[in-house]
Ligand code: G3D
């Protein structure tokens with residue numbers, strides 16, 4: 029019988045308040061949360077087990093809650109994170125625009141606390157905009173500058189792109205640690 033391996037990956041999900049971090053994780057993990065963490069360290073924790081290539085992958089998502097500011101820093105939040113997801117909102121208002129500007133700030137915080145871990149960018153709330161009118165060169169430039177793995181258009185509302193986006197980072201981690 030083939031032995032299967034078990035992997036545990038902690039993934040931090042960061043980005044400005046109300047960009048859809050919690051909704052995205054909820055959509056992907058089918059709402060599995062441990063809410064006590066919110067009170068203790070200003071973060072929400074959710075766990076999701078997934079079979080990958082015959083191995084068991086345990087995903088621990090940590091999501092900033094309440095204090096969605098890039099100055100937020102608690103050593104437990106970033107400790108031992110294997111990857112990060114930076115989320116911003118595509119909505120055409122101040123929240124959306126600020127969240128795009130702040131990608132670089134979130135990147136700096138992640139880099140400072142976690143070093144060189146894989147980062148994927150989620151451009152969320154794609155259901156609120158006309159996808160064909162989006163300026164992908166602007167996003168791609170940012171992806172290249174910061175050496176992000178990739179970016180994905182997502183909608184926590186319709187589910188568009190959510191599985192693909194999360195799978196991109198899970199696959200990357202799986203391949204990275206599987207070959208060790
Ligand atoms: P946060 O965890 O980053 O702070 P939330 O963000 O997940 O709490 O989402 C903030 C608000 O945006 C919520 O609205 C949520 O329903 C909405 N939202 C999240 N993702 C999407 C999306 O992809 N599309 C649309 N249209 N809305 C989204 P409310 O009104 O509940 O505060």
Ligand code: MG
Pocket residue numbers: 049050051091092093094
């Ligand atoms: Mg939240």
